[in-house]
Amino acid sequence: MEVLIGNLCGFCPGVEYTVKKAEEALKENKMIYCLGEIVHNERVIAKLQDMGMITVKSVDDIPNNSKVIFRAHGEAKSIYERAKQKGLEVIDLTCGKVRIIHDLVEKQKESFIIIIGKKTHPETIGTKGFAKQDSFVIETEDDIVSAYEAYKRSKLNQIYIVEQTTFSKELFKELVNKIKDVFNESNITVENTICDATEKRQTEVMELSKKTNKMIIIGGKQSSNTKELYNIAINNCKEVYLIQEPEEIKNVRFNNDDIVGIMTGASTPKEIVEEVKQYLK
Ligand code: SF4
Secondary structure, eight states, X not given: OEEEEOTTOSOOHHHHHHHHHHHHHHHHOSOEEEESOSSSOXXXXXXXXXXXXEEESSGGGSOXXXXXXXXXXXXXXXXXXXXXXXXXXXXXXXXXXXXXXXXXXXXXXXXXXXXXXXXXXXXXXXXXXXXXXXXXXXXXXXXHHHHHHHHHHHTOOOEEEEEOTTSOHHHHHHHHHHHHHHHOOSOEEEOOOOOHHHHHHHHHHHHHHHHOSEEEEESOTTOHHHHHHXXXXXXXXXXXXXESSGGGGTTOOOOTTOEXXXXXXXXXXXXXXXXXXXXHO
16 A cells, blocks of 8 residues: 655644644643634644643633633634733734734725635634624625625725635635626725645645545544545545544555545644554554
8 A cells, every 4th residue: 555645744834833832831821711722623622721721612701811822713803802801811823824814804994805714714703803894704606696785785895805714725716706707896806815835735635636546634523624625635536534533544444556645634733644654554
């Protein structure tokens, strides 16, 4: 059996930074709250929780004057304001690439903002929370007509489009073309804000899945970028397995002539790749 491992397996730069900074902070403080799951990986969360991190769903679940981590996905502006009211010390680990989108969106005082991304994704919710004017999230083609109606109601005459950093680059292109058709306006600005780390990983998984007859994608079941890697792989390779831990492939039948590809989502540590590789051996 041949095993091909993606060069980009392991944490993306933003997650690498988040986990490192969280570990450093936890070495100095016994208890730090984290607003939402720090990354979509149960193993990483468990390790940080053992060090004293407490994951909460809402800023209102955090006692006043505590320390709180804002994770790489970023938070809406109103959450920063609420944290200030509660006297929280914020360890802001918002990824620099997400911060750029917040700044871009916040500056658009005269534009109707369209965010192409998953409606329930924390990054999208955070970005929407920086829009000064009306905004709309488009996740699928079905949302475009409602977005157009909202734009007309807004009385704005410019449209500014950004993208969730981990969204599909192919779907983004398709949706932008359809938005241009439906809106039929000349004043549309499109910022390609997909993260280059995401884009490179998507390209690599596409190439890898064309060369293999089985693909193993390792990542959290809640991870948007991992699901996207799975979707790309399944278009090119008949058998694709999305797993979080090596034991999840124990019922898969591997053959001597298999060519197996391995890729991880952006919040999966590289050590799990080694464990899967050992298992395959
Ligand atoms: S995927 Fe990109 S934007 Fe998201 S945390 Fe990683 S480096 Fe930052």
